[in-house]
Amino acid sequence: xxxxxxxxxxxxxxxxxxxxxPVKFKARFEDIPVVIVIDKILLKSEEKLAxxxxxxxxxxxxxxxxxxxxxxxxxxxxxKWFLYKM
Amino acid sequence: MRKRIIFHIDVNSAxxxxxxxxxxxxGDSLDLRTVPSVVGGDPxxxxxxxxxxxxxxxxxxxxxxxGLYSALAKCPELIxxxxxxxxxxxxxxxxxxxxxxxxxxxxxxxxxEYFLDYTAMEKLLGDPIDTAYKIKDRIKxxxxxxxxxxxSTNKLLAKMASELQKPDKVHTLFPxxxxxxxxxxxxxxxxxxxxxxxxxxxxxxxxxxxxxxHTDPRLLKAMLKSHGILIWNYAQGQENSPVHPGSRIEVKxxxxxxxxxxxxDNRREAYLVLLSxxxxxxxxxxxxxxxxxxxxxxxKTNEFLSYSHQRKLYQPTDCTNEIWEIACELFDExxxxxxxxxxxxxxxxxxxxxxxxxxxxxxxxxKERKVDRAIDEIRERFGAQAIVRSAYLHSGLRAxxxxxxxxxxxxxxTSLL
Numbered sequence: 001x002x003x004x005x006x007x008x009x010x011x012x013x014x015x016x017x018x019x020x021x022p023v024k025f026k027a028r029f030e031d032i033p034v035v036i037v038i039d040k041i042l043l044k045s046e047e048k049l050a051x052x053x054x055x056x057x058x059x060x061x062x063x064x065x066x067x068x069x070x071x072x073x074x075x076x077x078x079x080k081w082f083l084y085k086m
Numbered sequence: 087m088r089k090r091i092i093f094h095i096d097v098n099s100a101x102x103x104x105x106x107x108x109x110x111x112x113g114d115s116l117d118l119r120t121v122p123s124v125v126g127g128d129p130x131x132x133x134x135x136x137x138x139x140x141x142x143x144x145x146x147x148x149x150x151x152x153g154l155y156s157a158l159a160k161c162p163e164l165i166x167x168x169x170x171x172x173x174x175x176x177x178x179x180x181x182x183x184x185x186x187x188x189x190x191x192x193x194x195x196x197x198x199e200y201f202l203d204y205t206a207m208e209k210l211l212g213d214p215i216d217t218a219y220k221i222k223d224r225i226k227x228x229x230x231x232x233x234x235x236x237x238s239t240n241k242l243l244a245k246m247a248s249e250l251q252k253p254d255k256v257h258t259l260f261p262x263x264x265x266x267x268x269x270x271x272x273x274x275x276x277x278x279x280x281x282x283x284x285x286x287x288x289x290x291x292x293x294x295x296x297x298x299x300h301t302d303p304r305l306l307k308a309m310l311k312s313h314g315i316l317i318w319n320y321a322q323g324q325e326n327s328p329v330h331p332g333s334r335i336e337v338k339x340x341x342x343x344x345x346x347x348x349x350x351d352n353r354r355e356a357y358l359v360l361l362s363x364x365x366x367x368x369x370x371x372x373x374x375x376x377x378x379x380x381x382x383x384x385x386k387t388n389e390f391l392s393y394s395h396q397r398k399l400y401q402p403t404d405c406t407n408e409i410w411e412i413a414c415e416l417f418d419e420x421x422x423x424x425x426x427x428x429x430x431x432x433x434x435x436x437x438x439x440x441x442x443x444x445x446x447x448x449x450x451x452x453k454e455r456k457v458d459r460a461i462d463e464i465r466e467r468f469g470a471q472a473i474v475r476s477a478y479l480h481s482g483l484r485a486x487x488x489x490x491x492x493x494x495x496x497x498x499x500t501s502l503l
Contacts, residue, residue: 005113049230050108050173051180084113 001070001085008072010081022057022072027083036061042069052077056084091214092329093202094236094244095185095221097177098253100198101125101138104177105167107230122146123165127154133347137169141253180229188221191329201241203329218256226254242325243268245277264323269296278317283310295321337374342367343430344487349388350426353418358477360413361406362487363431368406369462371433377402377442378433381409383416386428395420398435401443405451406458409433 009026024037043058055074060067070086097103102125106118122143127134132154139148146161158164178197185192188211191203204214211217218235225233232254236247239260246268247259259267274284276295286309292298298306299321306314319325342363350356360383371378382396395416403409413431444450464473474485 003113003115047111048180048228049111050104051176051178051229052108052111052173054111082113 003085004083005073006083008081008083010072012074012081020055020074022059022074022081025072025081025083034063036063089205090239091204091208092238092241092244093204093214093218093221094195094238094241094248095181095200095202096234096236096245096248097181097198098232098234099138099140100177100231101169101174102140102167103231104174105170106140107177108170108173110230118165118167121165122148122161122163123167124148124154124157125167125169127166128168129166131347132158132166133345177229177231181225181233184225184228185221188217191331193329193331199245201244201329204237215256215258222254222256238323240323240325241327241329242277242320243323246275249275259323261323264299265296268323269294269299269321271295273298276317276320278313278320283313283317286310337376337436339432339434339436340367340370340374340376340378341430341432342487343384343428345386345428346426350429353421355481355483356417356421356426356429357410357414358481358483359429359487360417360431361410361475362478362484363429364406364410364413365486367431367433368404368409368458369465371404371436372439372458372462375439376436377404377439378409379435379437380433381412381416382432382434383413383420384428384430384432385417385420385426387424388427389424390427391424392428393420394430396432401445402437402439403451404439404458405455406461407454408449408451 006027011023011025012020013023014020021041022038024035026033026035028034038059039061041057041059045056045058047054047056053076055076057072057074058069059072060069062068068086071084073082073084074080075082099119102123103119105125110117119140120142121140122145123140124136124138124143126137134154136148136150136152136154136157139150143157143161143164146164148157148160148164154166158166174197178194182192182194182200185200185202189202189204189207193201195201204217207217208214214237218237222233222235225231234248234252234254235256236244236249237256237258238244238247243259243261243264247257250257250259250267271294273279273287273292273295274281276298279287287298290309292301298318301318303315303318306318308314310317344359344363346359350359378399379402380396380398382394384392384394386392397412397416399412409431442455444452461473470486478485
């Protein structure tokens with residue numbers, strides 16, 4: 001996986017506890033927008049490097065017939081979603 | 087009394103490592119700590135000083151506090167990063183939150199330093215040295231930056247211990263280790279021995295902390311007054327202040343100063359610079375609920391000659407215009423017409439503003455204080471630049487100068503343990 005750290009448009013579901021669950025997102029690859037539906041969340045973790053808390057989701061989806069694993073990040077301070085690694 | 091155990095936690099090149107970790111988290115591939123880089127000033131205008139440097143920058147003999155211009159002369163490929171005080175405060179808070187899990191007595195000593203009282207905690211958490219290693223490694227893995235931890239029986243020795251060897255280390259400096267670990271160090275390494283004191287000590291052949299500890303305190307008192315006794319005690323490792331939870335210490339004065347990007351050579355511009363400084367100083371006064379009884383102005387000429395002038399007030403004030411008028415009078419008395427590089431304003435002898443005593447003689451500032459209050463509220467709601475004086479239009483000067491995070495408390499350096 002390569003670090004991309006691209007800000008993305010995200011549809012996510014928040015449960016009653018306020019915990020987000022990413023559903024699908026739109027990222028740009030070579031400036032072409034692509035919508036990716038998240039098939040499965042494999043792992044959720046938290047980091048607070050530099051005192052800046054972020055949630056990290058390791059997810060998988062089938063993109064163009066290929067199973068891909070990637071990581072999404074949610075920055076709590078700014079409520080921004082990022083495609084972190086792919 | 088049982089022996090106390092105090093930790094001093096010090097972030098290694100704080101501003102720089104915080105910025106580096108933040109950039110890595112944001113997906114930057116370059117770790118600032120591995121290349122010559124500094125935090126400070128403005129990378130575009132190259133105006134400002136070095137606040138923190140990376141270890142590779144140290145090899146170019148770049149010193150904290152020197153101008154960016156001379157730092158760039160030493161290392162042309164130096165990376166300059168603007169300080170982000172919001173980030174620094176957030177990092178500092180995150181560090182404090184981790185430390186509070188290890189003791190109820192945690193004192194923030196400055197933005198990148200904490201004291202922690204571990205006395206009696208070993209019954210709960212085990213050996214202090216093991217815990218210090220645990221804390222250090224946990225901060226490194228969770229927050230991404232490295233710290234030095236000094237362990238001893240009082241705050242002074244703990245602080246001296248954390249300075250011993252950097253980065254990412256745990257040191258002890260118990261009283262029995264003083265002769266080996268602290269006394270061979272040069273005397274200016276001792277807390278509270280600065281440039282002026284070390285010069286006086288060196289002139290009397292006191293070169294190391296050990297020399298100082300073996301000097302007759304009466305001699306030091308004759309030379310340095312009560313400060314001599316203080317540093318003699320420090321050289322012996324004697325200090326017994328408690329760890330105060332929280333970080334607030336009583337404010338004794340407030341000041342603000344700026345180095346101007348060009349030389350000011352006329353009265354009107356100097357007055358405007360003074361006013362822009364007083365805008366922040368007086369807002370801080372009002373915000374803290376204080377009145378000032380003394381105003382002082384300091385100047386530095388283009389030949390780096392500096393002088394200052396101060397005046398006591400008959401009635402305490404927090405009014406921007408009143409302080410400005412006094413500052414302008416002081417400026418007129420002090421200034422001899424040289425081009426100026428640096429201007430500063432300071433208010434002190436603060437008292438609480440529970441009541442305000444106007445004078446029968448002289449000008450009535452009641453209305454102007456109301457205007458100040460209105461301006462403060464507008465700036466609080468809509469930002470500092472929401473309302474500025476028209477005198478600054480097309481002047482090329484900033485209407486409000488100085489301050490790190492004007493609206494909130496930012497932990498600053500202090501010499502009080």
